[in-house]
Amino acid sequence: MTVAEWIPIATARLEQAGIASPRLEAQLLASHVLLVDRTYILTHPEVELNELAAETLIQRRESQEPLAYILGFREFYGRRFRVDPSVLIPRQETELLIEEALKLPETLRVLDIGTGSGCIAITLKLERPDWDVWAVDISGAALQVARENAETLGAEITFRHSDLFSGLEGEKFDLILSNPPYIGVEEPLPEEVRNHEPATALFADNHGLDIYQQLAATHRDYLTEEGTIILEIGQTQGAAVAQLFNGQILKDLSGNDRVVVACLI
Ligand SMILES: C[S@@+](CC[C@H](N)C(=O)[O-])C[C@H]1O[C@@H](n2cnc3c(N)ncnc32)[C@H](O)[C@@H]1O
Incomplete structure (x- = not known):
């Protein structure tokens, strides 16, 4: 045919x-x-x-298997990232974190928490080669994909297998970014997301707020004095997350709350 x-x-x-x-x-x-x-x-x-x-x-x-898993890749910020079912498929909304981070003038040490495919960490390193970029994930399989993407795309990243900050004792960063799991288990989701993307990348307790609450309790120990934290959020979580971090809410192109930015000063 x-x-x-x-x-x-x-x-x-x-x-x-x-x-x-x-x-x-x-x-x-x-x-x-x-x-x-x-x-x-x-x-x-x-x-x-x-x-x-x-x-x-x-x-x-x-x-209903996602197209990106069948093709084995997804474009993010103009680059091709390999994906498999151990990592979340990078979403266009997440590019807003990149745009916000790139506005910062002199960030030297950067940490991406829950790196998945590595799309955030690798993009930042390629856009700002002088930045020292670290990335962690609780999933060893995801870290393997992120490492492969870093190598293919030529980005030098320090990867750590870590539950949030657990593997980063004594380290400090000027910028911490995260697109954590933020969907409440009770929330309705398309079949192709719920049945195919990794649950550790999607779901968090307390109506999806659990990881933000854990980060809010600990992030100050890992940020430098004037450090910044940039978090992706679910569209109904703006007020709750902004309050946790005393941060500012940014909207995505569809007009939904999508990011919270907070500074320590
Ligand atoms: C929503 S995905 C984001 C992946 C990627 N950063 C992106 O934006 O496409 C969340 C990631 O956080 C990781 N994760 C979940 N809980 C974690 C924890 N306690 N510590 C570190 N990483 C975690 C998951 O394995 C997953 O890779």
């Missing part, structure tokens, strides 16, 4: 499965099978597709 014949069939099946952008995803699946980019698919409709390989991928997507 040619690409031109397969795309409409795949599009209809993905649409039936409730996928929001079925044609685009069909093109991306075809390009993954052929190991080419999407432009090639659009300009070479006559190319023959390995139907068995394509069928396997489309069945995985029909069963």
Whole structure:
């Protein structure tokens, strides 16, 4: 079967499965099978597709497996990060943390807590090569993915296996960032998130506030005197997290509360 014949069939099946952008995803699946980019698919409709390989991928997507896990990567701040089911798929909203961090003039030592794929730490190191960037995660499997991404993208990061600050005794940072798990277990979630992304990356106790509460109780010991903390938050958590850190709430492009920034001074 040619690409031109397969795309409409795949599009209809993905649409039936409730996928929001079925044609685009069909093109991306075809390009993954052929190991080419999407432009090639659009300009070479006559190319023959390995139907068995394509069928396997489309069945995985029909069963709500996230596209990023099937393709094995997700773009973040213009770079490609490898992902697998041990890490959260980087979200566009998280780029707001990067934009805020890059406004800081002279930050030298930076810590990313709950690094997952490494997208925050690696992006900051590549954007500010003179920064000393550290990253921790409680998941060894996630750290492995982050290390691979750092190596592929050429970012020198100090990685530590750590439960929040537990492995960082005596260290101080000018900037601490975190996109922690912040979803309450009771909250409704799309099947493709709840059934496929790692629970340690998604859920926190106390209606999703537990990690913020733990960070609020301990972060001062790990921040330098005029240090800054930048946290991603769920859209209903602005007031609670801003109060915990005496911080300021920033909104994302959709107008939702998304980040809390606080300084020690
Ligand atoms: C929401 S994901 C964020 C991943 C990545 N920073 C991003 O923005 O895409 C949260 C990450 O925090 C990690 N994590 C959860 N609890 C932790 C803890 N107590 N200490 C360190 N990392 C933790 C999870 O393993 C997961 O990788």
